[in-house]
Amino acid sequence: MKKLLLSLLLVLICSATVFALPDPQQEVAKMVDSVLEVLKRTDLDVAQKKAMVSGRVQKFLNIQSMAERTLGPYWAGATAEQRQQFSDLFRKVLEGTYLNRIDDYSNGTVKYLMQRVKDDKAIVDTSIVQKDLEIPVQYKMIYENGSWQVFDLVIEGVSLIRNYRSSYGEIIRRDGYDGLLALMQKKVTEMENRNSVQ
């Protein structure tokens, strides 16, 4: 009887894993659509739009994983407190960088080219089409906690996280870990001031 139960369980697990995996491409499409929906609304001002986009995008992004991969080799050596501090600042830097540019994309369309899935990792190829410009954007994703989450963007062959990793690593070597955090703090304050001026 035990074996019977076991085999039944096996069947269930098998089918569950297959059916539970949603399409990574659909997940990207959901994210893009939810952002575009906000951008196209005319009843909101820029600050409201930014707040809404930020809230909606965050559930599709794995900020933790982004922060970890940005620090790369330095993540292991950092204390829990330092990691937390870094993750918080990193999220703010990302927000400041991308939310300030959202208006650039309000009248673009997204083409979904292809997706590649292997185990818990996926790459989704898209391109943003805007007037006479077409920018290839690749989403690198991992399957974690029951959903596909974006942990890197590759724009025209340039991986965002890789670029952050190489420049942050250089800053750590030059100014130390605290130097990096101070520089990030300064940048975040600068971004916030710029926002309040606008």
Next chain:
Amino acid sequence: MLYRILFLTLLGFTFCIADVSAAQPEPAVNIAANTQSGAGFDDFDAAFSEDFSSGKPADEILINDPFEPLNRGVFWVNDKLYFYLFKPIAKGFRLVLPRPARASVRNFYSNLATPIRAGNALLQLKFHDFGTEIYRFVINSTFGVLGFFDPAESVAGVKQRTEDFGQTMGFYGIGHGFYLVLPIVGPSSLRDGIGSFADSFADPLRYADLRTVEYLGVKAVDVENRLSLDHDTYEGIVQDSLDPYLFMRGAYAQRRKAQVGKESYNMNIFEGPVFDSDLLNPFEWFGFD
């Protein structure tokens, strides 16, 4: 009893397998079905190797930069030139010419530079890209009114290839050497700087019998016009990155690597059609496919 259990287990596994193949195209199929020839798992795994390597990853150096202090100096000068000279002129372009007109100017220059792209495609034995460039040149120079329009892409969907001598050298395994920030030009490297110099010999403008001043003027119009079409990318980088110099250097190294690496696996000239497009395919006109 034992048999029944065995049978059920087997049944279970069969369902499992059936499930896998019946529900959604599973990973392996996905990759095979959606990727162009050649790029498959190798490509896929390489894309993740740096992010998921189990050992402690080494500090990431994307490009050597032994002359960093010098480069930073030139970067600083370029930055000032950009904000106080080139950008204001580009803004003037925006005021004087509507966007479609500027896009046409860009197309014209771009079409004129076909020999550089076609020549380098040929040097890399990328016959498909070579065919694409020749095709685009013929279509755009005629139907596209001397290259001011781009029907090859807008009608036939055949896109321009980016090829230059720096990429050709990269294709044959020559590395950057070291990073170089060139005055006015910006990010480059020993290899790519030499490449640009070599490419200038394939530039038809060089043989247009212009005086140096005229030549530089014509080139400046091209650069300023391109700048006027750009969405303030550089401003964004300066505003948002902790160290714009490092950000630009990393982005340059990554972008060039992507350009060199792309399709370099594709040495087999018989692997694909010579032209991307089903429409306006001259082979079809003559009954070939």
